[in-house]
Amino acid sequence: MLTDVIEARITRLLESSRVRDMVVEEMRRLMNERPPDVTPLDYCTAVALYYLRELCRQTVGQCKTGEKVQSEKTSPEPSMKEILNALLSWSQYELLGSNLQMVKALGSAIAVRDTGTSEHNLKVTLYAARLAEKARIDEKRLQSLIKGSFLHDIGKIGISDATLLKSNKLTDIEFKQMQSHVNRGEQIIKGVVWLEDARDIILYHHERWDGRGYPEGLKKNDIPVNARIFMIVDVFDALTSDRPYKKAAPFKSAMAQMESQSGIHFDPRYFELFADIAGDLYSRYARCSVENLEREVFDLIGEYFYLDPRDYHLADLFDSIRESPDTI
Numbered sequence: 001m002l003t004d005v006i007e008a009r010i011t012r013l014l015e016s017s018r019v020r021d022m023v024v025e026e027m028r029r030l031m032n033e034r035p036p037d038v039t040p041l042d043y044c045t046a047v048a049l050y051y052l053r054e055l056c057r058q059t060v061g062q063c064k065t066g067e068k069v070q071s072e073k074t075s076p077e078p079s080m081k082e083i084l085n086a087l088l089s090w091s092q093y094e095l096l097g098s099n100l101q102m103v104k105a106l107g108s109a110i111a112v113r114d115t116g117t118s119e120h121n122l123k124v125t126l127y128a129a130r131l132a133e134k135a136r137i138d139e140k141r142l143q144s145l146i147k148g149s150f151l152h153d154i155g156k157i158g159i160s161d162a163t164l165l166k167s168n169k170l171t172d173i174e175f176k177q178m179q180s181h182v183n184r185g186e187q188i189i190k191g192v193v194w195l196e197d198a199r200d201i202i203l204y205h206h207e208r209w210d211g212r213g214y215p216e217g218l219k220k221n222d223i224p225v226n227a228r229i230f231m232i233v234d235v236f237d238a239l240t241s242d243r244p245y246k247k248a249a250p251f252k253s254a255m256a257q258m259e260s261q262s263g264i265h266f267d268p269r270y271f272e273l274f275a276d277i278a279g280d281l282y283s284r285y286a287r288c289s290v291e292n293l294e295r296e297v298f299d300l301i302g303e304y305f306y307l308d309p310r311d312y313h314l315a316d317l318f319d320s321i322r323e324s325p326d327t328i
């Protein structure tokens with residue numbers, strides 16, 4: 001039953017190949033050595049992938065050099081440590097994918113309630129990442145930026161529809177309620193270790209460079225970098241997008257409004273970088289369909305979280321299959 005599942009997977013990858021039989025045979029033998037705390041399916045998958053990778057590497061090597069490859073191993077049999085490493089990599093890869101899907105779903109849920117569509121979250125994530133790249137933000141911080149962009153308004157989940165969806169001017173009390181979304185958001189992610197680095201954006205994306213923002217009235221460089229970057233793109237998308245109660249501002253008009261707030265609302269250094277790329281971002285993403293935005297975000301996540309298997313521990317396996325599908 002179990003081996004059928006794995007066999008089906010491998011068959012899909014390598015139809016009519018003798019490699020499949022070899023992998024399955026080895027896998028059956030290694031099943032006897034499965035650690036008790038690892039599920040049979042995970043174990044089988046890891047072992048199968050490991051073998052497949054090894055065999056692909058050797059086969060491709062033979063085809064390229066025309067002779068038998070000198071492998072470091074005298075036998076293709078991996079040690080238990082190597083199998084467990086492969087297993088761990090695969091588990092982490094799947095867990096990361098699940099976590100990111102959860103983050104994206106949560107962010108989209110609140111964006112749809114707030115604006116009627118998930119476009120806002122997708123666009124600000126793309127805008128923020130491109131601005132961060134332009135600013136040469138390091139990769140770790142960029143990962144946090146992506147998570148924070150998805151979740152920035154998660155605290156709005158606790159705001160009543162009457163306030164959240166009101167199209168007229170908010171009363172002072174309603175305005176205070178609305179402002180509370182940043183603290184509510186912080187509370188929601190508190191204790192979720194994997195989301196802790198999204199806190200800077202969730203809590204501080206309404207701070208202002210001049211110190212007149214909320215919730216703490218932080219000023220200038222006291223505002224975390226990711227929040228300074230994010231607030232620029234959040235305002236840009238709000239201005240250039242249709243909402244139930246307003247039409248999108250034309251690009252030039254939006255940029256003129258924002259320009260007047262550089263050094264007041266926005267960090268002038270990041271705004272200057274944004275002004276350089278805003279036209280390009282606008283033409284690439286502002287009128288994109290949700291499907292295309294989803295695709296762009298998918299690629300972005302793959303790039304920064306190594307979700308593309310070709311970039312991860314299974315790199316050789318997938319590259320081998322891709323490069324030499326007919327020779328394996």
Ligand SMILES: [Fe+2]
Pocket residue numbers: 152153181205206
């Ligand atoms: Fe917000």
